[in-house]
Amino acid sequence: MLTKMNTCRKPLVLIQSSETAADLQKLCGTQLPEVAVFIKKSRGATLIVSEMESNRLRRSVNKNITVIYPENIGSGWKKGPADWIQRTVTEKELTVTPDFPLGLAEELKTSGYKLILSKKAPCPIREIKTGDEIEAVRQSQRAADAAMRKAIGQIASAAIGRDQKLRMGKSILTSEAVRATIGHTLLDHDCIAAETIVACGPASADPHERGEGPLLAGHPIVIDIFPRSGKTGYWGDITRTVCRGPAPAELKKQYNAVKAAQAAQLKAVKAGVWADTIHKIGADLMKSRGFKTETVNDSPQGFIHGTGHGVGLEIHEAPRISAANHQKLRAGHIITIEPGLYYPNIGGVRIEDTILVTRDGYKMLAPCEKKLEV
Amino acid sequence: MLTKMNTCRKPLVLIQSSETAADLQKLCGTQLPEVAVFIKKSRGATLIVSEMESNRLRRSVNKNITVIYPENIGSGWKKGPADWIQRTVTEKELTVTPDFPLGLAEELKTSGYKLILSKKAPCPIREIKTGDEIEAVRQSQRAADAAMRKAIGQIASAAIGRDQKLRMGKSILTSEAVRATIGHTLLDHDCIAAETIVACGPASADPHERGEGPLLAGHPIVIDIFPRSGKTGYWGDITRTVCRGPAPAELKKQYNAVKAAQAAQLKAVKAGVWADTIHKIGADLMKSRGFKTETVNDSPQGFIHGTGHGVGLEIHEAPRISAANHQKLRAGHIITIEPGLYYPNIGGVRIEDTILVTRDGYKMLAPCEKKLEV
Numbered sequence: 001m002l003t004k005m006n007t008c009r010k011p012l013v014l015i016q017s018s019e020t021a022a023d024l025q026k027l028c029g030t031q032l033p034e035v036a037v038f039i040k041k042s043r044g045a046t047l048i049v050s051e052m053e054s055n056r057l058r059r060s061v062n063k064n065i066t067v068i069y070p071e072n073i074g075s076g077w078k079k080g081p082a083d084w085i086q087r088t089v090t091e092k093e094l095t096v097t098p099d100f101p102l103g104l105a106e107e108l109k110t111s112g113y114k115l116i117l118s119k120k121a122p123c124p125i126r127e128i129k130t131g132d133e134i135e136a137v138r139q140s141q142r143a144a145d146a147a148m149r150k151a152i153g154q155i156a157s158a159a160i161g162r163d164q165k166l167r168m169g170k171s172i173l174t175s176e177a178v179r180a181t182i183g184h185t186l187l188d189h190d191c192i193a194a195e196t197i198v199a200c201g202p203a204s205a206d207p208h209e210r211g212e213g214p215l216l217a218g219h220p221i222v223i224d225i226f227p228r229s230g231k232t233g234y235w236g237d238i239t240r241t242v243c244r245g246p247a248p249a250e251l252k253k254q255y256n257a258v259k260a261a262q263a264a265q266l267k268a269v270k271a272g273v274w275a276d277t278i279h280k281i282g283a284d285l286m287k288s289r290g291f292k293t294e295t296v297n298d299s300p301q302g303f304i305h306g307t308g309h310g311v312g313l314e315i316h317e318a319p320r321i322s323a324a325n326h327q328k329l330r331a332g333h334i335i336t337i338e339p340g341l342y343y344p345n346i347g348g349v350r351i352e353d354t355i356l357v358t359r360d361g362y363k364m365l366a367p368c369e370k371k372l373e374v
Numbered sequence: 375m376l377t378k379m380n381t382c383r384k385p386l387v388l389i390q391s392s393e394t395a396a397d398l399q400k401l402c403g404t405q406l407p408e409v410a411v412f413i414k415k416s417r418g419a420t421l422i423v424s425e426m427e428s429n430r431l432r433r434s435v436n437k438n439i440t441v442i443y444p445e446n447i448g449s450g451w452k453k454g455p456a457d458w459i460q461r462t463v464t465e466k467e468l469t470v471t472p473d474f475p476l477g478l479a480e481e482l483k484t485s486g487y488k489l490i491l492s493k494k495a496p497c498p499i500r501e502i503k504t505g506d507e508i509e510a511v512r513q514s515q516r517a518a519d520a521a522m523r524k525a526i527g528q529i530a531s532a533a534i535g536r537d538q539k540l541r542m543g544k545s546i547l548t549s550e551a552v553r554a555t556i557g558h559t560l561l562d563h564d565c566i567a568a569e570t571i572v573a574c575g576p577a578s579a580d581p582h583e584r585g586e587g588p589l590l591a592g593h594p595i596v597i598d599i600f601p602r603s604g605k606t607g608y609w610g611d612i613t614r615t616v617c618r619g620p621a622p623a624e625l626k627k628q629y630n631a632v633k634a635a636q637a638a639q640l641k642a643v644k645a646g647v648w649a650d651t652i653h654k655i656g657a658d659l660m661k662s663r664g665f666k667t668e669t670v671n672d673s674p675q676g677f678i679h680g681t682g683h684g685v686g687l688e689i690h691e692a693p694r695i696s697a698a699n700h701q702k703l704r705a706g707h708i709i710t711i712e713p714g715l716y717y718p719n720i721g722g723v724r725i726e727d728t729i730l731v732t733r734d735g736y737k738m739l740a741p742c743e744k745k746l747e748v
Contacts, residue, residue, distance in 0.1 A: 052674065052678050055580055055674075056580050098475055099476070100475065102470060102475065102489070103471070103473065103491060104472070117477060180561060180564075184561055187557045187558055192568055194566055194602075206430050209430055295425075
C-alpha cells in the first residue's frame with residue numbers, strides 16, 4: 001500500500017533533496033539513493049533511479065510504486081530529470097513543492113510544462129506516528145539513554161585534579177573522550193550520531209557548540225545525544241546537564257529553574273494543547289524565577305531557543321514547540337521538551353526528553369535520571 | 375580571506391541544501407546549521423543564521439563574512455529567507471544556482487526581484503584540493519584503511535562451519551558484526567560511516583546492497599567503507615573484495631580481471647588525461663577478458679557503474695570518472711578508482727582506492743593490500 005499522501009489532480013513530482021528525503025523515505029518505504037525522481041499520478045507512482053539502484057529498490061519499495069531507470073524510457077542517465085519527467089508524464093501541469101530546484105523548474109517550463117506550487121507537505125501523515133514508527137524512535141531513544149548513562153558514569157567516576165580538570169587515571173578526561181564513549185555505546189545499539197555535544201563551562205553557554213578539550217569540575221557539562229538508527233533511519237534525542245563535584249549556588253538555581261520548567265511543560269502536554277502554550281509555560285516559569293532572556297552586547301542569553309521539535313525520520317521535524325507555532329498537539333506526535341538557560345558567565349543548562357503525545361498526557365520514550373551533581 | 379568563488383556582478387544568494395552544503399562549508403570555512411542564507415556581494419559576504427547560532431559562527435567563519443541574525447535587520451526568524459534577503463540586498467537582480475528552491479524564487483519574484491540562474495558551480499575551486507584538504511582526506515582514508523584491515527582480519531580468523539557459514543567461537547559471523555568492527559575502529563579515528571557495505575554472495579552482485587546475515591566461505595564479500603571525519607568534514611573511500619577459504623575458479627578469474635583493470639587505470643592516471651579515457655581503459659580490459667556488460671531480464675550485470683568520483687567535503691563530487699565525463703584530470707584532484715564486475719550467479723567484485731592526481735601520476739592516500747583469498 002502507498003502511504004497516504006495529499007491528493008492532487010495534477011501529477012506530483014518530488015526530487016530528492018535534504019527537505020524531501022524524509023518524505024520520500026516514508027512514501028517509498030525505504031531510503032533512496034542521492035538522485036531519485038518520484039512521480040505520483042492519480043493511480044500509483046513511478047520512481048526513477050539509476051540502473052544500478054533499480055534492482056535493490058524494486059525489492060524494497062512499497063507496492064504500487066513502479067521503479068524504472070532512464071534507459072527503460074529511452075532516455076539516459078546523463079540526460080537528467082527534465083528529460084526523464086517528459087518521457088514519463090503526459091499531463092502538462094505538474095504539482096511541485098517549495099523546495100523543488102529552480103534550475104529543473106526552468107527546464108520543465110521551457111519544455112511547455114506548467115508548475116503548480118503546492119504549499120501542503122507531500123506527506124502530512126508523517127507528523128502522526130504509527131505503532132512501528134513509535135517503536136523505531138523508542139529504540140533510538142533507548143540507545144541515546146544507554147549512551148547518556150555511560151557518559152555520565154564516566155564523568156562521575158573521574159577524579160578531580162588540583163587544576164579542577166577531570167582525570168581518568170593519568171590522562172585528562174576531555175569532551176572528545178566522552179564523545180567517543182557515547183559513539184561506541186550507540187554503535188552497539190546500531191545507531192550513529194554525527195554531532196554529539198559534550199560542552200563544558202563557557203562553551204556550554206552556546207547551545208550548539210560541540211565542546212572540546214578538558215572537562216572541569218564545578219562547571220556545567222551539557223551532553224546532547226541525537227542518534228539515528230542505521231536500520232530504521234529514525235532518530236532519538238536526549239540532553240542532560242551534569243556537574244562533577246559540588247555545583248556553585250548560581251548554577252544550582254539555574255538548573256532547578258530549567259528542571260522545574262521542563263516538569264511544568266511535561267505536565268501540560270496532552271492532545272489538544274497548543275504548542276506555543278507549552279513553550280510559554282516554560283518561558284514564564286523561568287522568567288518568574290528571575291532568569292531574563294535578552295541580548296547583551298549583541299549576544300543572546302537566557303532561554304534563547306524553542307522548547308522542542310518533532311522527531312522521526314528527521315531529527316528536527318514538525319511540529320515545532322515554540323512561541324511561533326500556534327498548532328494543537330495531537331496524539332501520535334513525538335516531540336522533544338527541552339527548555340534551557342544560557343549565560344556566558346555560568347554556562348548553559350538544558351534538559352531534554354523525547355516523548356509521545358497521548359490523548360491524556362504523554363509517554364516518556366526512555367526514562368533517564370535528571371541530577372546535576374555527579 | 376574569502377575562498378575564491380565565481381565572480382558575478384549581481385549578488386549571489388545561496389541557500390543551504392544538500393547540494394550547496396559542501397560549497398557553503400568551503401566558502402565559509404565551517405559547517406553551517408540547517409538553515410543558512412549566504413549572500414555574496416562585490417565586496418565581502420553576509421551570512422544569515424538564527425540568533426542562537428550567530429555567536430558560534432562569528433568565531434568560526436572566514437574573515438570578510440559578516441554573520442547576522444534576522445533581528446539585526448528588523449526581521450524575525452518566522453518571516454523567513456525572502457524577507458531577510460529583501461532587507462539585506464538593495465540590488466534587484468540576484469544570481470542563484472540551479473538547486474535554489476522554487477518556492478523562495480517565487481516569493482522573491484513577487485517582491486520584484488529578477489533571478490539569474492548561474493550554471494557555474496559557486497565554488498569551482500573545491501575540485502582542486504589544497505594541502506590542508508589533501509591531509510584531511512588522507513586522515514579519513516587512513517581511518518578507512520585501519521577499519522578495512524580489522525574487518526578483513528576478523529573474516530580471515532573466522533572458522534568455516536560445515537554449512538559454510540563463518541564462525542567466531544560459537545557465534546556465526548554476520549555482515550552486521552563486521553560492520554560493527556568497522557564502526558568502532560572508525561570511531562577511534564574520530565570518523566563515522568553511516569552506510570558501510572559488507573555484502574556476501576548474491577547480495578554483493580548489487581553494488582549498493584549493504585548486506586545482512588551470515589557470511590559464507592567460498593563467496594565474494596564486498597567491503598566498502600566511506601567514513602567522514604567529525605572534525606574536518608572530509609571523507610575517505612575504500613573497497614576490497616575478499617573470500618574466506620578457497621575461491622571458485624570463476625570468482626578468481628573475475629577478481630583478477632577487476633584487479634588488472636584497476637592497475638591499468640591507475641597506471642594511466644596523471645594530470646591532462648581525460649576522465650572518460652580512464653574509464654574506457656578499465657572497461658576495455660575487462661571486456662577483453664570476456665566479462666560482458668549487459669542487461670539480462672531487465673537486470674544490469676557486468677561493469678555497471680562509473681570508474682570513480684571526486685572525494686572531499688562530499689563523498690561523491692566532481693570530477694566523475696565515467697564514460698560520460700569528457701574532462702581532463704588535473705593535479706590536485708582527489709578521486710577514487712573503483713572498477714567492479716557484478717553477476718547474479720557469482721556475486722560482485724569491486725576494488726577501490728582513493729588517490730591524489732599529480733602532474734606525473736598519482737599518490738595513493740592510504741595503501742592497503744589487495745588479495746582475494748583470506
